[in-house]
Structures are given as structure tokens and as C-alpha cells.
Amino acid sequence: MTRTHDLVVVGAGVHGSTVALLAARGGLKVALIERDQICRGASGVNAGTLTMQMTRVALIPYAMRAHAMWASARQWLGHDVGVVVCDGLSLAFTEQEEELLTHRAGKRREAGAPIEIVSGQHAVEIEPGLSRQVRTAGWCKVDGYANAYQTGLAFRRALVEAGVVLYEQTAALGIEIVHRGYHVITSKDPIQGRRLVIAGGVWIEPMLAWLGVHLPIKVLVNQLSVTERIAPVMRTQVGVASGLLSLKQYPHGTVVIGGGWQGKGDRVSGHGEIVPDSVVGNVRLACHAIPNLISARLTRSWTGFEAETADALPAVGAIPGFTDAYVCGSVHSGYTSGPYIAKLLADRLLGREPELPLFPIERLLATEDSR
Amino acid sequence: MTPDFDLMVIGAGPAGCQSGLAASRHGLSVLLVDEAADAGGQVDRAPASGLLMKLAEHGENGHELRRRVINSAITLRCGCRVWSVSDGFRVDVAGPSGHEAFSAPRLSAASGAYERVVPFPGWTLPGVIGLAAATTLIKSQGMLPGRRIVLAGCGPLLLLVASKVLAVGGEIAAIADLASPADWLITLPRALRRPPLAIRGVGWAVGIGRSRVPIYFRHGVRTATGRDRIESVEIGPLDRSGAPAAGNTISIEVDALAVGHGLVPGAEIPQLLGAEMIFDRLHGGWIPQVDKFGRTSRPGLYAVGDGAGIRGAEPALLAGELAGLAAARDAGRISAATYDYETKKPLRRRRFYAPFADAMAGMMALRPEQAAGIPAETVVCRCEDVTRESIENAAAAGALDVNQMKHFTRCGMGPCQGRMCGDVAAELFAQSRKVQRDTVGYWTARPPLRPVTLSDLVGSFEYDDIPIPRPPPL
Amino acid sequence: MPCVCFIASPGDRPSVTGVVDRQAAILAARSYPAATTGAAVRITGEQRGARVVICVDGRLIEAHEGEMVAAALMAAGIYRLRQSPNAGTARGAFCLMGVCQECVIQVAGELRQSCMVSVVAGLEVETLPTTGEA
Numbered sequence: 001m002t003r004t005h006d007l008v009v010v011g012a013g014v015h016g017s018t019v020a021l022l023a024a025r026g027g028l029k030v031a032l033i034e035r036d037q038i039c040r041g042a043s044g045v046n047a048g049t050l051t052m053q054m055t056r057v058a059l060i061p062y063a064m065r066a067h068a069m070w071a072s073a074r075q076w077l078g079h080d081v082g083v084v085v086c087d088g089l090s091l092a093f094t095e096q097e098e099e100l101l102t103h104r105a106g107k108r109r110e111a112g113a114p115i116e117i118v119s120g121q122h123a124v125e126i127e128p129g130l131s132r133q134v135r136t137a138g139w140c141k142v143d144g145y146a147n148a149y150q151t152g153l154a155f156r157r158a159l160v161e162a163g164v165v166l167y168e169q170t171a172a173l174g175i176e177i178v179h180r181g182y183h184v185i186t187s188k189d190p191i192q193g194r195r196l197v198i199a200g201g202v203w204i205e206p207m208l209a210w211l212g213v214h215l216p217i218k219v220l221v222n223q224l225s226v227t228e229r230i231a232p233v234m235r236t237q238v239g240v241a242s243g244l245l246s247l248k249q250y251p252h253g254t255v256v257i258g259g260g261w262q263g264k265g266d267r268v269s270g271h272g273e274i275v276p277d278s279v280v281g282n283v284r285l286a287c288h289a290i291p292n293l294i295s296a297r298l299t300r301s302w303t304g305f306e307a308e309t310a311d312a313l314p315a316v317g318a319i320p321g322f323t324d325a326y327v328c329g330s331v332h333s334g335y336t337s338g339p340y341i342a343k344l345l346a347d348r349l350l351g352r353e354p355e356l357p358l359f360p361i362e363r364l365l366a367t368e369d370s371r
Numbered sequence: 372m373t374p375d376f377d378l379m380v381i382g383a384g385p386a387g388c389q390s391g392l393a394a395s396r397h398g399l400s401v402l403l404v405d406e407a408a409d410a411g412g413q414v415d416r417a418p419a420s421g422l423l424m425k426l427a428e429h430g431e432n433g434h435e436l437r438r439r440v441i442n443s444a445i446t447l448r449c450g451c452r453v454w455s456v457s458d459g460f461r462v463d464v465a466g467p468s469g470h471e472a473f474s475a476p477r478l479s480a481a482s483g484a485y486e487r488v489v490p491f492p493g494w495t496l497p498g499v500i501g502l503a504a505a506t507t508l509i510k511s512q513g514m515l516p517g518r519r520i521v522l523a524g525c526g527p528l529l530l531l532v533a534s535k536v537l538a539v540g541g542e543i544a545a546i547a548d549l550a551s552p553a554d555w556l557i558t559l560p561r562a563l564r565r566p567p568l569a570i571r572g573v574g575w576a577v578g579i580g581r582s583r584v585p586i587y588f589r590h591g592v593r594t595a596t597g598r599d600r601i602e603s604v605e606i607g608p609l610d611r612s613g614a615p616a617a618g619n620t621i622s623i624e625v626d627a628l629a630v631g632h633g634l635v636p637g638a639e640i641p642q643l644l645g646a647e648m649i650f651d652r653l654h655g656g657w658i659p660q661v662d663k664f665g666r667t668s669r670p671g672l673y674a675v676g677d678g679a680g681i682r683g684a685e686p687a688l689l690a691g692e693l694a695g696l697a698a699a700r701d702a703g704r705i706s707a708a709t710y711d712y713e714t715k716k717p718l719r720r721r722r723f724y725a726p727f728a729d730a731m732a733g734m735m736a737l738r739p740e741q742a743a744g745i746p747a748e749t750v751v752c753r754c755e756d757v758t759r760e761s762i763e764n765a766a767a768a769g770a771l772d773v774n775q776m777k778h779f780t781r782c783g784m785g786p787c788q789g790r791m792c793g794d795v796a797a798e799l800f801a802q803s804r805k806v807q808r809d810t811v812g813y814w815t816a817r818p819p820l821r822p823v824t825l826s827d828l829v830g831s832f833e834y835d836d837i838p839i840p841r842p843p844p845l
Numbered sequence: 846m847p848c849v850c851f852i853a854s855p856g857d858r859p860s861v862t863g864v865v866d867r868q869a870a871i872l873a874a875r876s877y878p879a880a881t882t883g884a885a886v887r888i889t890g891e892q893r894g895a896r897v898v899i900c901v902d903g904r905l906i907e908a909h910e911g912e913m914v915a916a917a918l919m920a921a922g923i924y925r926l927r928q929s930p931n932a933g934t935a936r937g938a939f940c941l942m943g944v945c946q947e948c949v950i951q952v953a954g955e956l957r958q959s960c961m962v963s964v965v966a967g968l969e970v971e972t973l974p975t976t977g978e979a
Binding site: 406407408413419420421422423424485486495496497498499500501503504507508509511512513514515516517518539540541599600626627750753754755756785786787790791821822824826 | 938940
């Protein structure tokens with residue numbers, strides 16, 4: 001007889017892991033299913049950027065609170081993910097970029113992000129490694145980064161301590177509704193829970209399809225690159241007005257270059273492949289922003305999947321037509337806002353009123369005549 | 372898009388050159404790329420320009436190979452570092468002309484091998500070099516590593532370096548061989564299939580024996596010490612499996628230590644292109660699955676030479692020949708009859724030589740007990756200073772495969788991209804998890820295939836050149 | 846002190862002329878350390894590329910045109926090239942075949958693997974500093 005947990009969470013990225021962790025600490029008996037290993041998908045390979053300047057306006061209140069969670073990870077998570085809180089700069093090199101930047105920074109500021117527009121000169125004072133060709137920059141003190149690959153170990157320790165039952169290297173293959181709740185068929189033994197959270201990232205679409213719910217999720221294949229350890233060339237987190245650059249230098253000296261340049265891949269195979277021209281474009285942008293990077297050596301490029309809904313806003317809330325079944329993901333800059341968004345859902349599961357609204361998915365469901 | 376070539380070969384060692392020559396002979400247009408200044412790979416490495424050594428033993432093979440390549444229709448690009456292979460197939464190169472990309476429907480991976488050194492305390496001291504490094508110093512730079520040298524490790528390279536050092540009048544303070552004389556003698560019957568090699572090998576052994584250099588069989592390096600460079604070496608006994616055994620150790624003052632424990636196949640390109648891989652301990656570790664002509668599981672991709680399994684130079688030439696012919700056949704340039712005829716002899720020769728190649732591979736293969744003997748606080752990942760202890764802690768913390776172990780420890784994240792430590796690190800990790808070696812997998816291959824300077828990647832550009840699409844929604 | 850005779854190799858590129866002149870002047874005026882014990886040893890009696898002078902960390906050392914830079918440094922007794930970025934231990938050339946990345950130093954102003962660069966007259970080489978320096 002399969003044991004029935006209070007809660008089954010499918011997908012152990014930041015969203016799934018945080019929901020599982022907080023639910024367990026709140027007294028629920030939680031099972032967490034992951035086809036690979038904890039936080040080895042997008043949550044383990046993203047650029048770790050914790051910025052307001054690439055966050056959707058609607059998500060700024062969430063991202064601000066998530067930033068505070070990341071900054072205090074040692075306290076609530078209990079383990080280090082290498083968070084550095086530092087200034088963030090979003091750069092404009094052309095007149096159009098200046099307009100774009102000013103407009104967007106203004107909107108984000110209205111939403112609560114403390115972003116100030118500064119001159120290129122001032123930006124250089126804040127970040128001496130900056131190209132002198134910067135015209136203006138958005139400057140935000142609520143910024144910084146985490147070390148994504150440390151996320152897995154940190155969450156694993158916290159989850160184990162909280163008594164979450166971990167099923168790694170266990171692929172969910174289907175979900176059935178049973179008397180007791182939800183019966184998840186996996187590549188190993190089936191797992192049952194009274195309540196269900198689907199937090200499978202880009203795989204949310206096929207997972208919801210098991211329940212007959214159709215929520216289209218676009219798969220972005222983001223590319224990243226990293227240099228070897230080099231002498232200090234920058235001290236802030238740097239992006240550009242167009243949003244296509246993220247750049248930071250970790251305390252141990254490596255520089256991670258990102259920004260959403262696209263590789264190739266699909267969620268069926270689960271593999272992503274580097275597109276060389278995207279590496280070149282991304283690196284050019286990075287060297288344009290921080291010229292001293294030019295003499296560094298690139299040692300690795302890789303890809304990660306990012307989920308995007310039709311309106312590029314999260315899918316977080318109850319699954320319509322089902323009791324005690326929820327979805328949590330496709331947040332856009334999901335790592336940045338992840339812990340807080342997941343906390344809201346955990347609060348709901350624990351019977352508390354979430355501090356900020358969730359993102360009901362009715363708006364995203366594809367109409368289907370057969371339903 | 373029209374491909375630039377019929378076949379691209381990456382790596383201009385014996386296997387790569389022969390691959391290209393066989394294909395070119397049958398009318399295929401071939402691009403042969405290597406990051407070194409000349410073709411020849413490591414075993415046939417060109418000497419420093421201007422260096423003309425009297426001891427030109429086997430130098431002729433390299434000259435001959437280079438000559439044949441230059442006189443062929445092959446497009447040879449040396450000094451070009453391949454940093455990405457993708458699609459089916461595109462090769463991105465950083466070289467003297469900046470960033471270039473080439474395409475072809477067929478690709479032959481001939482990246483060769485690199486040396487495995489099982490770590491010991493002090494192995495990172497300047498002045499400690501590999502056996503292959505010592506070979507390079509002598510053969511292509513006309514230099515001895517020092518005035519008082521200790522050689523250690525296992526395999527035919529140990530013998531080769533020792534004989535070369537003695538031939539040029541160098542002083543060897545001691546040789547520490549993991550093997551015993553019996554281990555060597557067992558290979559002799561198989562060596563007789565290669566009379567020139569057998570004679571050469573016996574000649575080396577006799578020369579070393581007569582030199583009165585102290586040879587410590589079943590011994591290995593315990594520690595190397597020195598302040599900023601090596602000053603002394605301690606060697607100690609090993610048991611049959613290669614693990615440290617009880618017994619007296621010997622301390623020797625040196626100014627150079629050359630040590631090597633076999634070769635690891637450079638199989639990153641097949642891995643990167645998604646070819647089926649198998650773990651073959653005898654032939655060095657993870658290698659692509661290939662048919663007898665070098666075709667991998669990925670159509671159009673061939674893997675040849677030591678990069679497809681450690682078998683030595685002669686089998687590499689034969690493998691190259693077979694893959695070049697297979698490429699020509701697959702491109703429809705030769706008939707089935709010609710193909711059957713031309714592949715007969717190389718196949719037969721390779722079968723004949725296989726027992727000797729395997730005997731030599733066996734002398735070099737990593738034994739689990741060698742890894743087990745590494746002290747806990749010894750650095751295993753040189754680039755990141757990750758110790759054996761850290762690797763084992765990753766297993767204790769729940770890491771299941773080497774990729775997760777890498778995330779937990781940073782082992783393999785440095786500029787050598789896990790080549791120097793990968794085999795031993797995976798061995799330690801598997802032992803620590805008490806699972807079979809192939810269970811823990813291999814590090815996901817990713818570009819760049821070798822570190823590449825950002826300046827080589829970006830070339831000269833204007834800001835407007837950068838294709839920045841529409842900004843994301845607000 | 847060995848007497849070094851600098852012979853310009855035939856076919857010098859025009860850009861090297863200035864260096865050649867400077868070399869000749871330096872050779873006439875200065876002396877430089879011969880290889881000591883604790884160094885790689887050039888095998889005697891072999892024919893090599895032209896003897897040249899290169900500049901390593903501000904010191905002039907003798908080498909041969911076409912030699913591997915890492916080897917030329919070893920022959921001059923220069924083994925410590927850099928330090929490991931994490932623990933700061935002394936490192937030098939290890940594999941000599943472009944794999945280990947331990948021999949990476951500044952060659953003509955760029956970070957290069959010194960086992961993959963050939964000596965030319967007047968080459969400027971800088972080993973990487975220990976922590977605390979720029």
C-alpha cells in the first residue's frame with residue numbers, strides 16, 4: 001500500500017524546493033519528486049542575478065521581498081548560496097537605449113524598486129571597470145547575485161533537516177486522481193499525496209496535460225558563459241537597457257556572462273545545445289560594457305531552460321477543476337523571485353492568507369472544444 | 372547552406388592525418404585543424420624550429436607524416452583552436468585570422484589523449500612534470516628536465532623516457548615503476564607481434580639495466596617536497612594492485628620528477644555531439660562507441676586514435692585510415708568493392724596488433740587501488756585545489772553523479788576543464804559512493820573545447836554589429 | 846661568463862629590426878646568468894635555432910629562437926610561473942602539451958599557455974604575481 005503524504009511536490013527547482021521546505025516546516029508531511037537532482041535544472045545553472053532592473057514591473061513587489069530572502073538565506077534556508085548584495089547598473093549606450101532605460105526605470109521605480117538614473121560619469125564612479133562609452137545608467141542598490149550551483153546543496157541540506165522525503169532521479173510520468181488524493185506514477189515506485197503542487201518548470205505544460213489542463217509554456221534556452229578566475233575587473237552587477245546582458249564577478253574571481261542569449265534545445269530531449277554565434281554576441285556585449293574582460297579566457301558555456309507563459313507572468317495558484325492541486329512556476333526571472341513566490345503558495349497550503357496575490361492560471365488556459 | 376568541406380578532421384596527430392589522407396585520396400575535400408603549430412600531435416610532435424637532434428629516432432615518422440599531409444589536397448590549418456562543434460557539423464575556430472566557422476556533413480574526432488597522473492602530496496610543485504612532458508622536452512626541445520631526475524609511474528612511457536634520458540647522457544637518480552619485472556615479461560609474447568617495437572623495448576630495458584640506475588619495481592611516489600619547486604622525492608613500496616604497502620621508503624634529492632600513470636582519451640567531441648559513450652577501463656576510460664571503421668552512434672561522426680581508446684600510435688594510423696575510407700564510402704565516393712578491398716589490410720593488421728596494444732594499455736590503465744591510496748588532504752583538482760576529502764564529502768552530502776559532485780565542490784570547474792583530475796576524481800567519487808565507475812557518469816562536455824580568450828572570440832566589432840533583438844515585455 | 850654571439854637568422858621580418866639592434870646593444874653591454882643546477886639542461890652538441898635574448902620579469906635571459914617558452918624558462922631555472930587561484934600554491938608547467946593550463950603567463954602582453962608559444966628575439970614574458978600584487 002503506497003503511503004499517502006500530506007503534500008506531493010513535483011519538481012525540485014527553487015519553487016518546488018521552497019514550497020516543500022516551508023510546507024514541511026509548517027507541519028505537513030511532504031514528498032518532493034525530482035527527475036534529476038535537486039536544483040540541477042534552471043535553478044542550478046542560471047546566472048544567479050538578483051536584480052530589479054530586469055524584473056517585470058508587476059513582479060517588482062515580489063522580487064523586492066525575494067531579494068530580502070536571498071540576502072538572508074543563511075537564516076531561513078540555513079545554508080549559504082554565496083549571495084552578494086551589491087549595486088546594480090543597467091547601461092544605455094545609445095539615445096534609444098537611454099529613452100528605453102528612463103521609461104522602464106521610471107515604471108519600476110513606481111512599482112517600488114529604488115532605481116535612480118545617473119550619468120555615465122557617475123556610473124563610472126560607482127563601477128570603475130565600466131566602459132567610458134556609457135551615456136546613462138539605471139542604478140539600484142537592491143541588487144546583487146547568488147551562486148546558482150550552490151543552490152542544490154543548500155536546499156538539499158535544508159530539506160533533509162526539515163524531514164522532506166526526497167525522491168531524486170525519479171521522473172514523474174503521470175498523475176491520477178484517486179480516492180486519497182493524487183497518485184503520481186514515476187520511473188520508480190508511485191508516490192501519493194493528499195495535495196499536489198506541480199513545479200516542473202518548462203515541464204509544467206506536459207504535467208498539467210496529464211490532468212487534462214492545457215497551459216502553453218514556451219521554452220527559452222538561455223545561454224551562459226563563465227571565465228576562469230581573474231583579477232578584479234568589476235564590483236557591481238551589470239546589465240544593459242535592452243535586458244540582454246547580465247554580468248557579475250564572483251568573489252572567487254570568475255565572471256559569469258548571461259542575459260538570455262538563446263541556444264537550441266527542447267524539453268522532450270531535455271538537452272540544450274550552445275549556439276556559437278550567441279556566445280560571440282553575448283561576449284561582445286560583455287566586453288563592450290566592461291572592457292577589461294577582453295583579456296580573460298572563457299572556460300565554459302552552458303544552457304538552461306526558462307519557462308515563459310503567454311503573458312510572461314507567473315503561473316501560480318490552484319489548478320481549476322481540481323481540489324488541493326496547485327501549480328507554481330514560469331515566473332520569468334524565476335530564480336530572483338522564486339523563494340518569495342513559493343512562500344506565498346506555501347502560506348496558502350498552510351491555511352494562511354498570502355501577503356500578496358498569487359497568479360491564477362485561468363487566464364493562461366488554452367481553450368479546448370473537447371473539454 | 373553549402374558545406375565548406377566534405378570532411379573536417381579535428382586533431383592532426385597520426386590518426387587525424389591518416390583519416391584526412393585516406394579521405395582526400397578518394398576525392399573528398401578535407402579540412403584538418405590542430406591548435407599546435409605543426410601537424411604530428413604529441414607522439415610525432417615537430418621539434419622546435421631550428422632544432423636538429425642527432426637522436427632523431429622516430430622523428431622520421433613525424434616528418435614523413437607532415438610531408439604527406441602538405442603534399443596532399445588537404446586544407447591544413449595549424450595554430451587554430453577549435454572551441455565549438457555543433458549542428459551536423461559546424462566547427463568554430465579561434466586562430467590567427469580571428470573567429471572562423473567551417474561546416475561539413477562529416478567530422479572525424481582525432482583529439483588524442485592526455486596524461487593521467489595519480490595525485491600524491493607535492494605533485495603540484497613546480498618541477499614535477501608528466502612523463503609525456505619529459506618526452507616532449509627531450510624530443511622536441513632537446514632538453515633534459517634536470518640534472519638529477521627521478522622517473523615514476525607506469526607503462527611504456529616510463530621505459531621510453533628512461534632510455535632517452537640515458538641516451539643523451541642524463542642522470543637518473545631512480546626509477547619507480549608500479550609494475551614488477553614479471554608484469555613486463557608477460558607482455559613479451561604479444562610484443563613479438565611487433566618485432567621492431569619488441570626489439571626497441573628490450574633494447575631500452577637492457578640499456579637501463581646496464582646503466583645501473585636504481586630501479587624500484589612495485590614502487591611509487593609517496594611525496595614530493597620542496598619550497599617553491601621540487602627538491603626531494605620519497606618513494607615507497609606498492610602492492611600488486613598499486614596501493615601503498617608497508618616497507619621502507621627511500622628519500623632522494625632531485626631537481627626534476629617526471630611522473631605518469633597512463634593516458635586518458637580526449638573524447639570531448641563525441642561527448643559534446645551526443646554520441647553513445649561506454650566506460651572501457653582497459654582503454655583509458657570513457658570512449659565513444661564505434662564500429663570497426665570508427666563510426667560513432669551519431670551519423671557522420673567518426674572517432675579515431677587514442678581519443679577513441681588508448682591503443683598507441685600504429686593502431687591510430689590504422690584507425691585513421693579506416694575512418695577516412697568509411698567517410699569516403701559514406702559520401703558515395705568509392706564503391707563497395709573498393710571499400711572492401713582497401714579496408715581489408717588495415718583491419719587485419721589492427722586485429723593482429725590488438726593484443727600488444729591491449730597489453731600496453733593494461734600497463735597504463737587506472738587501477739582502483741591507486742586512487743584509494745591517495746591521502747585525504749591531497750589536492751586532486753589542481754585548478755581549484757579540491758582535495759580527495761572534499762570529493763568524498765560530496766558523496767556523503769548526497770551527490771549522486773560527477774556533475775552533482777562538481778556543483779558541490781568546484782572540482783573540474785577550472786581552466787583545464789577537468790582533464791587533469793577527471794578520471795581520478797570520478798574513481799574516488801565512485802569508490803566513496805560504493806558504486807561501479809560507470810554509474811557516476813562523466814562531466815557534461817560543453818564548449819569551449821579548450822579555454823579561449825574573449826579577444827579571440829569577439830574580434831573587432833562595432834556596438835551596432837551586436838544583434839540585440841526587441842527588449843522583453845515590461 | 847659565456848660569450849654570446851648573436852646571429853640574426855636569415856629572413857628576419859622588418860619589424861624585428863629594431864629589436865635586433867636593441868638586442869645587439871644589450872648583448873654588448875650586459876651579462877646574464879648562465880643556467881644553474883635546478884634547471885632544465887639543454888643537451889649539448891645539438892643544433893638549435895639562433896641564440897636570442899628574451900625578457901622575463903624584467904630580467905634578460907638567453908634562449909634559442911623557436912624553443913617552447915615554458916622550456917626556455919625551465920632551462921633558465923625559472924619554474925614558478927604562477928600560483929593556484931584558490932590555495933595560492935606555487936605552480937609551474939606540468940603537461941607541456943596544452944592541457945593542464947598551469948603554464949599560463951603573460952606573453953607579449955597576453956595570457957598565453959607558455960608551452961604553446963615559441964621564443965622569438967626580444968619576447969617579453971611576465972610570470973604571474975603572487976597574491977597581493979596588482
